Amino acid sequence: MSKITKPVLITEYGHLYKGDCLQIMRGIKSESVDLFFADPPFNLNKSYGNGVRDDLQESEYLEWCHKWIDEGVRVLKPGGSFFLYNIPKWNVQLASYISKSLNFRSWIAIEITFSLPIKGRLYPSHYSLLYFVKGKKPNTFEPPRLPMQVCRHCGGEIKDYGGYKNKMNPKGINLSDIWTDIPPVRHKKYKNREANALSLKLLDRILDMSSKEGDVILDPFGGSGTTYIAAELKMRKWIGMEISTTDEITRRFKSMAKDKEYYDCLRENVNVLFTKKALELRKKHGHHNGKYVLSETNITKQKALF
Numbered sequence: 001m002s003k004i005t006k007p008v009l010i011t012e013y014g015h016l017y018k019g020d021c022l023q024i025m026r027g028i029k030s031e032s033v034d035l036f037f038a039d040p041p042f043n044l045n046k047s048y049g050n051g052v053r054d055d056l057q058e059s060e061y062l063e064w065c066h067k068w069i070d071e072g073v074r075v076l077k078p079g080g081s082f083f084l085y086n087i088p089k090w091n092v093q094l095a096s097y098i099s100k101s102l103n104f105r106s107w108i109a110i111e112i113t114f115s116l117p118i119k120g121r122l123y124p125s126h127y128s129l130l131y132f133v134k135g136k137k138p139n140t141f142e143p144p145r146l147p148m149q150v151c152r153h154c155g156g157e158i159k160d161y162g163g164y165k166n167k168m169n170p171k172g173i174n175l176s177d178i179w180t181d182i183p184p185v186r187h188k189k190y191k192n193r194e195a196n197a198l199s200l201k202l203l204d205r206i207l208d209m210s211s212k213e214g215d216v217i218l219d220p221f222g223g224s225g226t227t228y229i230a231a232e233l234k235m236r237k238w239i240g241m242e243i244s245t246t247d248e249i250t251r252r253f254k255s256m257a258k259d260k261e262y263y264d265c266l267r268e269n270v271n272v273l274f275t276k277k278a279l280e281l282r283k284k285h286g287h288h289n290g291k292y293v294l295s296e297t298n299i300t301k302q303k304a305l306f
């Protein structure tokens with residue numbers, strides 16, 4: 001790394017810089033990052049604090065996005081993964097721009113349950129997470145498996161998994177491009193600005209899927225630092241930046257115990273067919289304990305479905 005200002009926070013795995021991400025990224029070496037994740041302001045006229053305008057003309061907003069996307073693409077290693085979280089209105093246009101330099105992998109729909117209806121429009125119930133790769137194949141693609149969705153009263157199956165319910169993979173369900181289990185983060189501690197923190201669960205999944213220990217993660221829009229916390233907990237190196245106050249991020253790193261506790265709970269429910277809670281319910285209501293046998297025939301049949 002060269003020409004960039006001094007970090008305001010150095011942790012075991014990462015560096016946090018205060019300033020405009022465009023300038024900071026320009027000081028980062030080309031092809032040095034394994035995973036790029038961006039959750040920019042959505043241009044919805046929100047207040048982020050000093051130096052951030054969130055009420056640009058459409059063309060201005062897109063031009064600004066193109067600039068930091070170009071930097072993101074430049075710093076990404078061949079085989080590196082690029083994620084962009086935004087509302088569908090912007091991502092549909094930005095996907096077409098990014099496609100000029102990277103290969104499209106997925107449009108992941110992140111279900112949201114806390115939005116308000118918009119008059120004359122369909123009720124918005126997903127955000128878009130674009131997933132691209134530099135070059136033909138990602139260096140890392142290890143999607144975690146998820147627990148089966150069960151009835152919250154009795155723990156019984158509520159979905160038909162292609163009629164193979166007795167032969168499910170004991171490690172859980174294949175990750176799809178619709179993520180319905182990402183909780184919203186609501187807290188009142190951000191008094192002067194809207195930090196719009198994402199769930200640690202979202203970043204845990206993205207980092208699981210597309211990076212490994214020791215990889216370098218770059219997120220140009222720090223906010224409350226969820227990406228950096230996830231990277232630190234997962235032993236990935238990280239480069240962070242935030243134009244407005246970085247106090248929330250620093251504070252979060254000083255008291256990481258809460259995040260760590262939540263993270264440990266999350267990890268108990270990754271790559272398992274049933275969560276602990278579901279297993280207790282299933283036992284109580286006489287459902288089997290999930291010790292399914294995955295036959296070779298079933299694997300072939302499952303593959304044929306996609």
Ligand SMILES: C[S@@+](CC[C@H](N)C(=O)[O-])C[C@H]1O[C@@H](n2cnc3c(N)ncnc32)[C@H](O)[C@@H]1O
Pocket residue numbers: 019020021022039040041042048049052195196197198199220221222223224225226227241242243244
């Ligand atoms: C949607 S929030 C990110 C929230 C973050 N993902 C989290 O989970 O906490 C976007 C952040 O980008 C910051 N930001 C906006 N423009 C920026 C710029 N040019 N350079 C660096 N940060 C910027 C805003 O201040 C805001 O904190």
